[in-house]
């Protein structure tokens with residue numbers, strides 16, 4: 001039995017889908033208020049709980065052989081401290097207590113760079129270190145940005161031609177197909193060469209962020225109207241919001257870090273992924289074409 005957390009998220013639902021396509025038994029950790037009907041229709045068992053509650057985590061791990069931790073703090077409650085950090089520590093402890101065979105953790109590219117102003121990055125690094133010394137078999141995946149996050153931007157572009165690019169258009173990012181990442185996460189427990197390894201996970205191209213509107217232009221045959229404020233604009237917004245909501249200010253530190261730095265994989269890292277997992281990674285354009293039917 002595979003336990004997948006974050007099973008209603010962009011990545012988690014694809015992990016569940018992939019595992020079910022392979023006829024694997026899956027327990028999907030979901031919240032009562034989330035939309036999980038599709039997961040059940042695919043044959044996954046819905047475990048209703050909250051990752052903020054240790055007892056739910058302990059119960060969810062019973063009778064499980066593999067854990068894929070694909071959850072993350074989002075706008076619907078939960079912080080980097082409670083969801084990205086504490087829930088994963090509780091999950092690792094429960095996995096150990098239940099003699100789980102393999103634990104897959106979704107971290108983030110750059111978690112080891114010491115970004116001090118980015119709570120999610122700090123939480124991910126602390127969890128990686130805890131997992132590495134836990135005695136469990138593990139695979140740590142450090143992905144760059146997900147291609148699925150660009151679908152709503154592409155849809156807006158298709159209608160308006162507008163593209164908001166905050167920061168330097170020349171910073172590079174290896175946007176990864178969310179389907180490829182899901183396949184890597186789902187198969188890691190069965191691949192010997194992925195045991196106790198940390199992988200940087202990115203798509204096959206290190207794209208400059210300014211190239212993304214050009215891909216949209218190709219897809220939709222429409223000239224971009226580029227709005228390109230500097231990262232300093234985020235700083236101004238953070239300081240303003242921070243006067244009313246210090247937690248939001250801290251959370252925006254992660255966004256600022258993402259906008260201000262490069263997140264790409266080297267060609268050696270891409271090759272290593274393709275060799276270990278045995279398939280060719282798809283480009284951002286190919287991913288978008290499949291989802292947007294263009």
Ligand SMILES: NC(=O)c1ccc[n+]([C@@H]2O[C@H](COP(=O)([O-])OP(=O)(O)OC[C@H]3O[C@@H](n4cnc5c(N)ncnc54)[C@H](OP(=O)(O)O)[C@@H]3O)[C@@H](O)[C@H]2O)c1
Pocket residue numbers: 005006007008009010011012029030031033034035049050051052070071072073074076077078083106107108109120143144145146149
């Ligand atoms: N998106 C990216 O570009 C990116 C890049 C690098 C790394 N990552 C990492 O990849 C992972 C997956 O990201 P994603 O974009 O797929 O996330 P997402 O779409 O925001 O989904 C987050 C998932 O976590 C669940 N969750 C949050 N709080 C919970 C709680 N208290 N109890 C139970 N479930 C809870 C959500 O459930 P609900 O549906 O109930 O809200 C949802 O299923 C995260 O760890 C993220 O940090 C993401």
